Amino acid sequence: AADRVYLLAHGKVEKVGEGPYGAETVLEVLADGAYFGDQALVDGDATWSYTARAATACTVLVLTRQDVLNLAERAGSLRGHLDALASIPEQRTNKYGEAAIELSAGHVGEAVVPHTFVDYELSPREYELSVAQTVLKVHSRVADLY
Template structure:
């Protein structure tokens, strides 16, 4: 509540200049006082008929006047294959296709690194400060995992370095806790309270042997973490990834430009949480 107080002299000066204000104040003074009740009691007024609509307090939702704009980062590489390994006259180019497949996999690995570590949009650098927590004693204990899980609804998965996942297993075994694994895309993976713990070697390990564990709620419908990419690219082979043949040079090398566009957005702060300074060496 905000209260504005004025000295009597200021009020008298205002009412002298405004007939409407003076009449309003006199009407207020003449109105009967509201009923007084003792502490713990309530005054109830019963009336019949329609006495007008009650005045309800307004509700205002915060919004960003200048919302953040995400620029897509690009990962590019050039594949060169000698024309001796490919038939350019209509036969299947198995060797070129395999080289392209391996190149695309390398680009995907780089994309994963950027989505986690990029200073502008990477998950490790875009978690809200209120969603960053520390371990109780260093190693990732069951209590630490519960604290990380409890800070958001519908956590889809945890993300951790394989060595960190091994440390979680050791701490659970030490306390006689044996979480049941779950199946993800046909593979059994470690889990905590039914939430899969997915491995990623792109999460860094510090020189002192500490790392981080990420917890994510994903999807636009759940106001989670969403991936961003560009569609409608020339030569698009996968969403946000394009392969373009750029020609043959004078040495007989076929040249392909492989481009991938990516970014990530955390739609609301509690969609992403990080357990920091997790000791994995103990």
């Protein structure tokens, strides 16, 4: 059961899980200032979908779900924030954790394109990149328009 949130004050932690071919793989590397296990704060029945393994010596702060709920009783803003997070419906994702986007294709006439909206964060984390690559699969009819 996931009943604690971990705040990584110093060090590196690897989130290890099952890869696409069933082998163990590193899903994410967390460093100073990161946290994990936060789902335990809004979902009392949360379970771990990964293993957290220290990659270096770490200083970790641990809060149990009960500690956070006790604090939320005294701090109305924290209670409001936790309630708002719990009320957000679970997002539909595929097996890779990507947002499920409805697609439509057809060869007769013009197919109706479904509406899809992507979640927007007001203050997202920013990362500087030197190179970004992607693969875009586009139907040849659409590519002809450009």
